[in-house]
Every structure is written in structure tokens, then in C-alpha cells.
Amino acid sequence: MAGQGRPIEVTMATADITGFVQKVVDAMDLDLEASAEEMPDGVRINLNGEDGNVLTRKQGEGLAALQHIVAAIYRHEAAEGRRLVVDCMGYRKGKDDELKQMALFLAGKAKDSGLAQEIGPLNPYERRIVHLAVAEVEKVTTESIGDAFEKTVIISVK
Numbered sequence: 001m002a003g004q005g006r007p008i009e010v011t012m013a014t015a016d017i018t019g020f021v022q023k024v025v026d027a028m029d030l031d032l033e034a035s036a037e038e039m040p041d042g043v044r045i046n047l048n049g050e051d052g053n054v055l056t057r058k059q060g061e062g063l064a065a066l067q068h069i070v071a072a073i074y075r076h077e078a079a080e081g082r083r084l085v086v087d088c089m090g091y092r093k094g095k096d097d098e099l100k101q102m103a104l105f106l107a108g109k110a111k112d113s114g115l116a117q118e119i120g121p122l123n124p125y126e127r128r129i130v131h132l133a134v135a136e137v138e139k140v141t142t143e144s145i146g147d148a149f150e151k152t153v154i155i156s157v158k
Contacts, residue, residue, distance in 0.1 A: 014043055017074050021045050021086060024066065030054055032088070042083030044093075045070070052089035060095065063088050067125070096129055103133040103155070107140045110155045120152035127153055 014036050022034040025047060032049035047055065055062040067086045074084055087093055099122075106117040119130060127144050130153045134142045141158050144151045 013074070017043070017070065017084065018045055020073070021047070021066070021070060024069070025051075028054075039083070039085070042085065044085045044087055046090075047086070047088040052091070055088040056091040060088075060091055063091060064123075067092075099126055099129050100133040103130040103153075104137065106155045107134045107137040110157055111137065111140050114157055116154050116156035118152050118154055121146065121148070121150035122153060123150050127151060130155075 018034045018036045025032045025034065030049070030051040032047040032051055032055075035046050035048070037044045037046055055066065063086065070086050071084055085092060103119060106119055109115075110117045120127075122130065131142050131144075134140055134155055139158050141156060143154045143156070145154055146152055
């Protein structure tokens with residue numbers, strides 16, 4: 001199906017990560033199954049099952065915490081430029097798509113009006129999505145501002 005990832009050849013590192021995520025959700029006594037999917041720039045660990053809402057409630061705070069833990073543990077194993085994303089029931093993918101569409105909308109608005117547009121505050125993962133989406137738009141640029149973990153992205157005409 002177009003737009004969906006494809007199963008990847010399971011490497012030891014991918015199997016380890018998937019296994020680790022499965023052990024974490026099992027320890028939490030959640031009915032979720034972990035699987036790996038290739039993305040153009042990394043690996044997505046998908047969690048599916050009856051207890052997906054536990055990780056996605058409160059705007060995905062549980063999922064974000066799990067993502068942070070997994071990324072911190074496996075960061076050293078990732079090849080340069082490769083990302084590791086943990087998703088649950090397609091929640092993160094849906095939110096990523098919404099954020100990308102909003103970034104493109106604001107880029108068009110900035111381009112049409114000549115006025116800078118703001119989006120945020122965003123965490124580093126979300127800022128990356130905005131920067132990459134807007135990079136596809138001619139004559140528009142982005143800049144992150146702020147001193148905190150979550151920053152605002154300014155979208156403006158070059």
C-alpha cells in the first residue's frame with residue numbers, strides 16, 4: 001500500500017530495540033505487540049493492541065516518555081542520520097502528518113503575506129518535522145527560537 005512502511009530485514013540491533021520495547025510494555029502489563037518498520041531515514045517501532053490508549057492519552061505523554069527512554073538507550077547504535085521512532089496505533093504518524101500540513105500551511109501564509117509565522121512550542125522531534133517540511137518550500141526558511149527544551153519555530157520569507 002502506498003504511504004505505508006514495509007517490513008525490514010531484522011538486524012540484531014533492530015531485534016534488540018523491538019525486544020526491549022516489547023519488554024517495557026510487558027512490564028507495564030499492557031496488551032501491545034511491538035514490530036519494526038523501515039522508514040527512509042530510520043526505523044519505526046510500532047505498538048499495536050488493546051491498550052494503545054494508555055500510551056496515547058494526555059496528548060501522547062506516555063508515548064513521548066517511552067520514545068525518550070528508547071532513544072536515550074539506543075542513540076549510540078544508530079548510524080549517522082538514522083532515526084528511531086516509537087509509535088503506538090499510528091498516533092505519532094498521524095500527529096506528524098498534521099504537524100507537517102500545518103507547517104506547509106504556515107509556510108504558504110508567510111510566502112503570500114510576507115509576514116513571519118510562528119508554530120510552537122515544539123519539542124526537538126516536532127521541530128525537525130517542521131524544518132524538513134518547510135525546507136521543501138521555495139523562498140521560505142525556518143528558525144528555532146527559545147532557550148527551553150520546547151522552542152518556537154519561526155517560518156519566514158528568505
